[in-house]
Amino acid sequence: MRLAALLALALALPAVAEERVTGFEQMSEDLQAMQNDPVANPGLFWIADGETLWSEDPGTGADSCKGCHGDASDSMAGVAASYPAWDEESGRPVDLAGRINLCRTRHQDAEPFERVSDELLSLAAYLTHQSKGMPITPDDDPRTDPWRERGEDLFARRIGQLNLSCAQCHDRLAGGHLGSALIPQAHPTGYPQYRLEWETMGSLARRFDNCIFGVRAEPYEAGSEDYVSLELYLKSRAAGLTIESPAIRP
Amino acid sequence: MSALVNIPETAAPGEIVDIKVLLQHPMETGFRTGPDGKLVPRNIIHSLRCLYLSEEVFAAELFPAVTANPFFAFTLVAETTGEVEILWADDAGEEQRQSQTLTVG
Numbered sequence: 001m002r003l004a005a006l007l008a009l010a011l012a013l014p015a016v017a018e019e020r021v022t023g024f025e026q027m028s029e030d031l032q033a034m035q036n037d038p039v040a041n042p043g044l045f046w047i048a049d050g051e052t053l054w055s056e057d058p059g060t061g062a063d064s065c066k067g068c069h070g071d072a073s074d075s076m077a078g079v080a081a082s083y084p085a086w087d088e089e090s091g092r093p094v095d096l097a098g099r100i101n102l103c104r105t106r107h108q109d110a111e112p113f114e115r116v117s118d119e120l121l122s123l124a125a126y127l128t129h130q131s132k133g134m135p136i137t138p139d140d141d142p143r144t145d146p147w148r149e150r151g152e153d154l155f156a157r158r159i160g161q162l163n164l165s166c167a168q169c170h171d172r173l174a175g176g177h178l179g180s181a182l183i184p185q186a187h188p189t190g191y192p193q194y195r196l197e198w199e200t201m202g203s204l205a206r207r208f209d210n211c212i213f214g215v216r217a218e219p220y221e222a223g224s225e226d227y228v229s230l231e232l233y234l235k236s237r238a239a240g241l242t243i244e245s246p247a248i249r250p
Numbered sequence: 251m252s253a254l255v256n257i258p259e260t261a262a263p264g265e266i267v268d269i270k271v272l273l274q275h276p277m278e279t280g281f282r283t284g285p286d287g288k289l290v291p292r293n294i295i296h297s298l299r300c301l302y303l304s305e306e307v308f309a310a311e312l313f314p315a316v317t318a319n320p321f322f323a324f325t326l327v328a329e330t331t332g333e334v335e336i337l338w339a340d341d342a343g344e345e346q347r348q349s350q351t352l353t354v355g
Contacts, residue, residue, distance in 0.1 A: 039256040044321040045274040049254060199277075199318035 005139065019159040022241055023184045023249055029058025031196075035248040043194040043246025046118070046201045053119060061249050062108040065117020065123075066080075073171065076130040078137070081243050084235070086141040093144050095231055097124050097203060098223045115222040125192045136243060138187065140237040147225075151233025154226060160217030166230075171237045181250075187238035188231065204231055251275055254271040256338055258268045261328035266351065269300060271322040271336055280312035293341045298322060302352070310349075329355045 024032065036042050055066040069075045083096040094102060098122050101112035113120035138144075155166045169178070170186035178184065191204040198206075205222035208230065212219040220226040256270040273295060280292025292314065300308040307326045324336070335349040 039254050039270045040272055040321055040323075041319070042256065044272075045252055045319065093344070196317070213279060 020187060020238070020241060021185055022187050022189050022244075024177075024189070024247065026182055026184060027248075028046045031248055031250060035244070035246070041194070041246055041248060042207065043201060043248060046122045046192070046194075047129050047246055049118065050122035050124070051062055052127075053123050054126060058104070058108040058140060060109040062110070062133050065103070068107065072127065072130050077126050078131050078134050080124075080128040080245075081131040081134045082139050084144070084232050085139040086143055093139065093147050093228050093232060095223060095228050096127060096248075097205075098228070100124060100127075101223075102163050109120055115205065116203070118201075121192045121203060124203070125201060126221065128192065128243065130136035130191075131243040132245045134243050136235055136238050136239045138232065138239050144232055147229045148232045148236055150226075151229035151231070154230050155233055158201075159212065162215040164215045166211065186234060187240045188234050189238060189241050190244040192248075193245075193247035195249045201246075251344070251346070253336075253346065253348060255348045255350070257334045257352060259350070260310075260353045260355075263328060263330075263354055265328045265354075266325050267328050269324055269326060269334065269336075270320075271298070272319065273298075273322075273338060274319055275340065277314070277316055277318040277320065281314065291341075295320065295338050295340045298336070298338040300324070300326070301333075301335040301337070304328050305328065328352060330354050341347075 024035065027035075035043075037046070051072075054072055055064050057064055063237050064074070080096055083099065084093040086092075087094045087099070087102065089106075090102070097115065097120050100120060104110040104112055113123075128186070138148075155170075158165045158168075166186065169183050173181050174185040186205075191207070192201050194201050203222065204215070205227050208227055209219040209222075251274045253277065254270075254272040256268075258267055261267050275295050276293065278290055278293040280289065280294075282290050284290045292308065293317065294314055295312050296310045297312065298310045299306055307342050308324045312320070312323065331354045332352060333349050335347060337345070339345040
């Protein structure tokens with residue numbers, strides 16, 4: 001009788017991982033050491049380039065990022081930890097890379113950077129680096145809530161020829177293996193991050209593309225409403241976890 | 251292309267000193283095709299050397315299988331105060347050099 005009750009209880013519980021584990025904690029000690037070593041972490045090149053871009057004249061007569069925002073270590077501390085955030089003017093939430101490009105077009109009269117460009121990755125990595133060690137604190141603007149729900153829907157929706165949802169792997173099978181690769185719980189604590197597989201820095205959108213392509217579905221556009229919704233959901237799922245930057249993953 | 255070169259500033263005589271070098275480089279293999287369908291020309295760092303007191307103490311020959319942004323770590327024995335130089339060259343003909351004085355005593 002008691003056994004049956006326990007079994008019923010176990011079945012009633014949602015099949016999600018109870019304890020949150022970041023990709024960093026699941027990496028080998030060697031890779032953790034590589035990430036923590038200030039002379040062995042290749043992500044530092046992008047951070048250094050981002051720092052240069054931060055104070056570089058955009059060439060349009062407008063101020064540099066630093067001209068308005070000042071020292072990033074003051075003005076940008078904790079900012080990346082709360083993105084995606086609501087943008088009044090466009091009436092939707094935007095991700096950090098989207099915000100950088102909006103700043104360029106609105107305030108610097110400059111062309112937006114290509115989504116997959118070293119410039120945008122460098123600036124985003126530099127800004128994320130300013131939140132290193134701070135907890136992820138999702139934007140509490142209630143207008144982002146419907147977007148977050150949409151993200152949760154997307155996370156649970158089966159897609160592609162393989163008919164798989166994000167949740168099937170990253171909630172239910174997290175900690176298991178897909179081939180030889182460990183399935184992480186998908187907490188975006190360090191994006192943009194340096195993946196050894198990519199041999200370069202990459203955005204969360206690139207990671208989404210990888211997974212979605214992997215289940216043989218059509219990836220969305222970087223910065224699209226779908227990706228920003230998904231990121232909003234993942235960030236609230238990872239709320240309180242510590243931002244790492246520059247992060248390394250295998 | 252930037253580089254992160256870590257050479258200690260001071261060492262005791264006879265001490266084994268760690269040298270770490272991280273280089274920013276695409277290490278293009280020459281086997282990949284670009285968006286136009288043509289092969290992207292090979293451009294890798296093909297050699298890296300370390301001189302201490304003008305004498306070669308470490309040398310490496312690199313090949314297309316080496317990762318982008320390669321990392322090197324090696325040691326040398328500190329003898330007397332002198333310059334530690336790191337030199338590297340790639341297929342595009344770019345030769346770079348970084349050096350630092352190692353004070354022994």
